[in-house]
Amino acid sequence: MADTETHPKHSWWGRLQQAVSRTREQFVERVDDVLRGRKEIAPELFAQLEAALLGADLGVETTTEVLGRLRERCDRHELTDPAALRGALRQELAALLRSTPNHQPTIGEAGKPHVVFLVGVNGTGKTTTIAKLAHRWQSEGRRVILCAADTFRAAAGEQLEIWADRLNAELLRQEPGADPAAVVFDAVSAARARGADAVLVDTAGRLHTKSNLMAELEKMKRTAGKLVPGAPQEILLVLDATTGQNGLAQARQFTQSVGVTGIVLTKLDGTAKGGIVIAIARTLGLPIRYLGVGEQLDDLLDFDPEAYVASLFE
Numbered sequence: 001m002a003d004t005e006t007h008p009k010h011s012w013w014g015r016l017q018q019a020v021s022r023t024r025e026q027f028v029e030r031v032d033d034v035l036r037g038r039k040e041i042a043p044e045l046f047a048q049l050e051a052a053l054l055g056a057d058l059g060v061e062t063t064t065e066v067l068g069r070l071r072e073r074c075d076r077h078e079l080t081d082p083a084a085l086r087g088a089l090r091q092e093l094a095a096l097l098r099s100t101p102n103h104q105p106t107i108g109e110a111g112k113p114h115v116v117f118l119v120g121v122n123g124t125g126k127t128t129t130i131a132k133l134a135h136r137w138q139s140e141g142r143r144v145i146l147c148a149a150d151t152f153r154a155a156a157g158e159q160l161e162i163w164a165d166r167l168n169a170e171l172l173r174q175e176p177g178a179d180p181a182a183v184v185f186d187a188v189s190a191a192r193a194r195g196a197d198a199v200l201v202d203t204a205g206r207l208h209t210k211s212n213l214m215a216e217l218e219k220m221k222r223t224a225g226k227l228v229p230g231a232p233q234e235i236l237l238v239l240d241a242t243t244g245q246n247g248l249a250q251a252r253q254f255t256q257s258v259g260v261t262g263i264v265l266t267k268l269d270g271t272a273k274g275g276i277v278i279a280i281a282r283t284l285g286l287p288i289r290y291l292g293v294g295e296q297l298d299d300l301l302d303f304d305p306e307a308y309v310a311s312l313f314e
Contacts, residue, residue, distance in 0.1 A: 122205030
């Protein structure tokens, strides 16, 4: 976990703290207000804690589970004062995040090129996230090819082309209306021929309820897998943190339909609903891979469960 004492504000830890500041104000500062000045754990405390948890968008099920565990610890006399209750709440939230499998396949681990699909509804920040990932991997000396498989929206390919030019990265795209699976075929074939390390695939924004578009994603997956066994090695669902529990519904459907392997949570810096991170972990068992905390190329943070909870409470 990050050194929470010495890292300056421009560091990874400082940026994480800044990104969750609105959630911290909405959630932990409300918890502290509830507990301040109390000498014992009274029953009404739990109703007030419930309001704080729900306000941070942990959701009803996660909130009920967390408070249930705290009540049990109180009943066993493990918790006897409000200060201990605050610490126990932090422990329970961290435990929920730790329970999520967190192995992230590295580039080259499961075949080359490393093919990553980014999926989600429109407006979540998929294209920008692709640019951020490409920038990160390029800085590590990797060769990355971008694939504009969103052929429904002409502006999508143009937006990705702007990023590709800025990154000096190769981009594979076709005319609007082309078969997205054909674009994937071209991009992965090119990556194999040129020894590229990774292919980042921008898919069309689609509502999780559109079965025909979900079927199209399956075709794209099969195409990648025929060229590189095991591809795509990752399917990252890009969620807008400001949507809160609506994002959880999206994640559930995408996971059932296309086998999402991880989450990129964007716009965390613009919301007080950062508790959705914990709801996702508890409900879906999906790891959070990255946090989007701004519009710049380096505004993509690796997710660390312990550090995330610490950033809320410290």
